Amino acid sequence: QTVVTQEPSFSVSPGGTVTLTCGLTSGSVSTNNHPSWYQQTPGQAPRTLIYNTNTRSSGVPDRFSGSFLGNKAALTITGAQADDECDYYCILNLGSGIWVFGGGTKLTVL
Amino acid sequence: EVQLVESGGGLVQPGGSLSLSCAASGFTLVNHWMGWVRQAPGKGLEWVANIAPSGGAKYYVDSLKGRFTISRDNAKNLVFLQMNSLRAEDLAVYYCIRWQYSGAWYHIDPWGQGTLVTVSS
Numbered sequence: 001q002t003v004v005t006q007e008p009s010f011s012v013s014p015g016g017t018v019t020l021t022c023g024l025t026s027g028s029v030s031t032n033n034h035p036s037w038y039q040q041t042p043g044q045a046p047r048t049l050i051y052n053t054n055t056r057s058s059g060v061p062d063r064f065s066g067s068f069l070g071n072k073a074a075l076t077i078t079g080a081q082a083d084d085e086c087d088y089y090c091i092l093n094l095g096s097g098i099w100v101f102g103g104g105t106k107l108t109v110l
Numbered sequence: 111e112v113q114l115v116e117s118g119g120g121l122v123q124p125g126g127s128l129s130l131s132c133a134a135s136g137f138t139l140v141n142h143w144m145g146w147v148r149q150a151p152g153k154g155l156e157w158v159a160n161i162a163p164s165g166g167a168k169y170y171v172d173s174l175k176g177r178f179t180i181s182r183d184n185a186k187n188l189v190f191l192q193m194n195s196l197r198a199e200d201l202a203v204y205y206c207i208r209w210q211y212s213g214a215w216y217h218i219d220p221w222g223q224g225t226l227v228t229v230s231s
Binding site for chain 2: 031034036038040045046047048051052055057087089091093096097098099100101102103104
């Protein structure tokens with residue numbers, strides 16, 4: 001069974017740059033997987049961040065960017081701020097109408 | 111404003127049933143795939159099900175096939191999730207989602223605010 005992988009946690013200094021990744025236990029992530037990224041603060045519904053590789057959803061600051069890094073999809077935060085400290089999720093299409101979220105990355109800014 | 115508002119969550123006994131509704135507004139429902147995502151307390155997001163614009167195609171996470179049914183009423187701008195034989199592990203916040211098709215890619219936007227389903231005796 002293919003699983004979507006994300007780093008469980010990551011830490012970045014204020015003003016620093018961090019890259020979170022979204023991979024597959026079997027195979028490489030490609031455009032066929034429609035990777036997209038979502039941000040969730042505690043107690044809130046998720047918010048759409050990035051789709052179409054590097055298209056930011058309305059209102060998302062340009063310090064957030066998306067890309068492919070090797071065989072994974074990637075989310076980069078450049079110039080991290082304190083309120084970027086929250087959970088980040090990716091979702092991939094695995095074919096046959098099935099979508100799977102990664103386990104999420106808990107980002108700490110300190 | 112595009113909005114999704116869930117309702118129908120609450121407390122149900124193990125083995126019981128519950129039907130969630132999602133009221134869509136600010137867009138033409140029939141133009142979009144819709145779905146549900148859930149999140150157990152302290153856990154990550156789990157995609158549950160999607161339904162095609164016409165309602166003809168439906169897809170489910172394997173673990174829930176046979177117990178959960180997604181449906182829609184485009185005329186009333188509603189999406190539903192019928193949940194049967196509920197178990198303690200179904201305890202979660204259930205989010206209604208809209209799938210957006212942009213540049214040949216699908217992504218979720220927006221999300222509803224979520225409705226809590228508690229399964230307990």
